[in-house]
Amino acid sequence: MTDNGHKIRFRDAQIEMxxxxxxxxxxxxxxxxxxxxxxxxxxxxxGDAALLEIGGSRLAFTADSYVVxxxxxxxxxxxxxxxxxxxxxxxxxxxxPVALVVTLILEAGLxxxxxxxxxxxxxxxAHNAGVTVVGGDTKVVEHGMADGMYVTxxxxxxxxxxxxxxxxxxxxxxxxxxSGPIGDxxxxxxxxxxxxxxxxxxxxxxxxxxPMIDAMIGAAGAGIRWMRDPTRGGIASALNExxxxxxxxxxxSEEAVPVREQVRGACELLGLEPMHIACEGxxxxxxxxxxxxxxxxxxxxxxxxxEAAIIGEVRADPASTVLSFxxxxxxxxxxMLVGDPLPRIC
Amino acid sequence: MTDNGHKIRFRDAQIEMxxxxxxxxxxxxxxxxxxxxxxxxxxxxxGDAALLEIGGSRLAFTADSYVVxxxxxxxxxxxxxxxxxxxxxxxxxxxxPVALVVTLILEAGLxxxxxxxxxxxxxxxAHNAGVTVVGGDTKVVEHGMADGMYVTxxxxxxxxxxxxxxxxxxxxxxxxxxSGPIGDxxxxxxxxxxxxxxxxxxxxxxxxxxPMIDAMIGAAGAGIRWMRDPTRGGIASALNExxxxxxxxxxxSEEAVPVREQVRGACELLGLEPMHIACEGxxxxxxxxxxxxxxxxxxxxxxxxxEAAIIGEVRADPASTVLSFxxxxxxxxxxMLVGDPLPRIC
Numbered sequence: 001m002t003d004n005g006h007k008i009r010f011r012d013a014q015i016e017m018x019x020x021x022x023x024x025x026x027x028x029x030x031x032x033x034x035x036x037x038x039x040x041x042x043x044x045x046x047g048d049a050a051l052l053e054i055g056g057s058r059l060a061f062t063a064d065s066y067v068v069x070x071x072x073x074x075x076x077x078x079x080x081x082x083x084x085x086x087x088x089x090x091x092x093x094x095x096x097p098v099a100l101v102v103t104l105i106l107e108a109g110l111x112x113x114x115x116x117x118x119x120x121x122x123x124x125x126a127h128n129a130g131v132t133v134v135g136g137d138t139k140v141v142e143h144g145m146a147d148g149m150y151v152t153x154x155x156x157x158x159x160x161x162x163x164x165x166x167x168x169x170x171x172x173x174x175x176x177x178x179s180g181p182i183g184d185x186x187x188x189x190x191x192x193x194x195x196x197x198x199x200x201x202x203x204x205x206x207x208x209x210x211p212m213i214d215a216m217i218g219a220a221g222a223g224i225r226w227m228r229d230p231t232r233g234g235i236a237s238a239l240n241e242x243x244x245x246x247x248x249x250x251x252x253s254e255e256a257v258p259v260r261e262q263v264r265g266a267c268e269l270l271g272l273e274p275m276h277i278a279c280e281g282x283x284x285x286x287x288x289x290x291x292x293x294x295x296x297x298x299x300x301x302x303x304x305x306x307e308a309a310i311i312g313e314v315r316a317d318p319a320s321t322v323l324s325f326x327x328x329x330x331x332x333x334x335x336m337l338v339g340d341p342l343p344r345i346c
Numbered sequence: 347m348t349d350n351g352h353k354i355r356f357r358d359a360q361i362e363m364x365x366x367x368x369x370x371x372x373x374x375x376x377x378x379x380x381x382x383x384x385x386x387x388x389x390x391x392x393g394d395a396a397l398l399e400i401g402g403s404r405l406a407f408t409a410d411s412y413v414v415x416x417x418x419x420x421x422x423x424x425x426x427x428x429x430x431x432x433x434x435x436x437x438x439x440x441x442x443p444v445a446l447v448v449t450l451i452l453e454a455g456l457x458x459x460x461x462x463x464x465x466x467x468x469x470x471x472a473h474n475a476g477v478t479v480v481g482g483d484t485k486v487v488e489h490g491m492a493d494g495m496y497v498t499x500x501x502x503x504x505x506x507x508x509x510x511x512x513x514x515x516x517x518x519x520x521x522x523x524x525s526g527p528i529g530d531x532x533x534x535x536x537x538x539x540x541x542x543x544x545x546x547x548x549x550x551x552x553x554x555x556x557p558m559i560d561a562m563i564g565a566a567g568a569g570i571r572w573m574r575d576p577t578r579g580g581i582a583s584a585l586n587e588x589x590x591x592x593x594x595x596x597x598x599s600e601e602a603v604p605v606r607e608q609v610r611g612a613c614e615l616l617g618l619e620p621m622h623i624a625c626e627g628x629x630x631x632x633x634x635x636x637x638x639x640x641x642x643x644x645x646x647x648x649x650x651x652x653e654a655a656i657i658g659e660v661r662a663d664p665a666s667t668v669l670s671f672x673x674x675x676x677x678x679x680x681x682m683l684v685g686d687p688l689p690r691i692c
Contacts, residue, residue, distance in 0.1 A: 014457050055401065065485045065498055105411050133384045139690075150496070152411060152449055
């Protein structure tokens with residue numbers, strides 16, 4: 001609720017696109033308006049899933065709405081995203097997904113063919129992630145009151161008892177691991193809209209990160225201090241939130257961060273920072289230094305984790321800051337995303 | 347998946363408003379397209395909540411999206427509906443709500459004041475229902491891509507071990523109980539739009555039905571065979587689904603059904619059937635005959651249940667049919683809602 005000890009207040013008179021982008025404006029909306037209004041002792045609107053004790057079990061519970069445009073893009077579609085996004089929120093909360101409920105808001109006039117493709121995408125993504133769709137709800141709004149379809153998925157998972165992930169567990173000296181190249185999803189969506197005169201053979205990374213996290217938990221167990229899936233706002237926003245919540249510094253080695261040439265090229269052309277671009281099939285983890293090599297080897301050995309890397313480490317100072325160090329001697333502060341250069345990417 | 351033994355197929359080329367109305371077209375969409383595509387052994391897209399065994403506990407899990415227009419109306423708002431609707435889905439599944447997650451789809455340009463009012467409505471409805479909001483998600487779409495705001499609430503509840511509600515438990519001779527006057531919500535929304543030249547002092551019934559159901563469970567326990575909250579499609583659609591699923595007849599005493607004068611008047615003017623109009627704060631229950639008086643007395647003794655009534659009974663024949671008997675000697679078949687006379691009521 002506080003940033004450097006100051007209470008955040010939401011002073012904007014109306015909602016703008018940037019409030020949904022996952023960066024500073026989103027954080028102001030959530031911390032300055034939504035959390036104070038809804039806030040109970042258990043409220044966790046910033047973490048990936050809420051943790052609950054129910055009948056002796058430790059459960060993770062999460063829901064996300066998906067409004068991506070276009071509905072289909074290279075590498076996936078809104079149906080894939082809606083399942084994988086919620087599965088990944090549970091996975092980075094240390095939970096094994098058990099059940100999903102899917103709700104649809106359909107725009108009148110949506111073709112049945114499009115709906116059917118997305119239902120199949122949902123079913124197939126759920127099957128791949130080993131989670132069951134147990135229920136749903138469908139609403140229809142007039143033509144012009146939505147953009148084809150919006151999907152919301154809620155998920156329950158059982159928390160792995162070997163883990164105690166939290167910003168409070170993070171210590172100076174811990175290593176930062178990323179599961180693969182960043183920014184593929186955001187740049188793919190941008191290009192799929194055809195508004196920019198740029199072509200690249202790039203696919204969204206939308207997928208379940210469970211196999212990689214499973215492997216990492218098996219190898220590093222309680223050595224894993226924190227996990228997050230860097231979606232809106234990219235790894236820069238996720239790491240800034242961690243730096244702030246844990247009151248630590250995050251030091252990134254610029255050249256260690258895996259970024260595909262196509263993503264780097266598009267970012268340079270468009271003046272974007274790759275660390276601000278959303279991933280939908282990667283995760284970040286903070287791992288105790290003595291477990292880092294084992295964790296990295298495990299993720300690299302899991303399907304899809306071949307390009308995982310240790311990209312930096314946690315330091316004590318300067319607290320609440322993310323710094324990027326270049327091998328060529330440069331140092332820069334990596335801030336959270338400001339504005340919304342890539343609206344409606346998920 | 348079958349109606350009179352025939353497989354339902356969804357043959358419409360595109361989605362229309364009627365597919366969201368909760369009547370026959372909705373059922374065709376769900377049973378002919380959504381359920382077959384998503385269907386697993388646990389899928390329950392028609393019941394109010396899915397029941398799960400997790401770590402030794404019996405949980406109910408549900409999610410619903412809310413797209414009501416206008417956002418505020420006499421007696422409530424989208425925020426109230428979103429909480430009460432999900433709380434009631436859990437309550438009629440025999441579960442005590444434990445936690446909610448709320449996701450928002452906001453239209454760029456929405457005034458902060460409107461958003462703040464709805465957040466307060468959500469918080470207050472959750473407080474009244476004794477359930478905690480544990481998480482959330484916010485997306486923003488461009489102006490013109492939503493209608494102010496859409497809200498989705500997912501809920502988890504702990505199932506009351508005294509209950510074994512299911513259509514399979516329903517027997518000829520059981521009584522049908524309704525908790526109060528029907529149709530208040532649907533007609534209130536219709537009038538709130540100002541499109542019809544009709545005035546009436548009517549309020550939505552949006553509220554948590556938990557106190558009434560708690561009282562009824564205390565009085566009738568395992569004598570309760572089935573419960574449902576009759577939202578879209580009204581009590582006619584809910585009872586038709588029961589008649590079909592349980593392969594029984596439902597005999598309604600026309601004059602026993604509580605309907606306010608304003609609702610009856612509006613329905614007569616507009617050619618609507620009160621039994622097709624949505625409630626958002628009532629429930630239907632099937633209770634074993636020997637427990638029916640106790641159940642009714644308990645609901646009537648609970649706050650808001652004063653106008654509860656026994657409105658009919660279950661019969662063996664004609665199976666899969668709802669019949670309404672008038673004291674004046676008339677008998678008519680009460681079918682499910684066809685078309686969508688009242689779009690976007692929840």
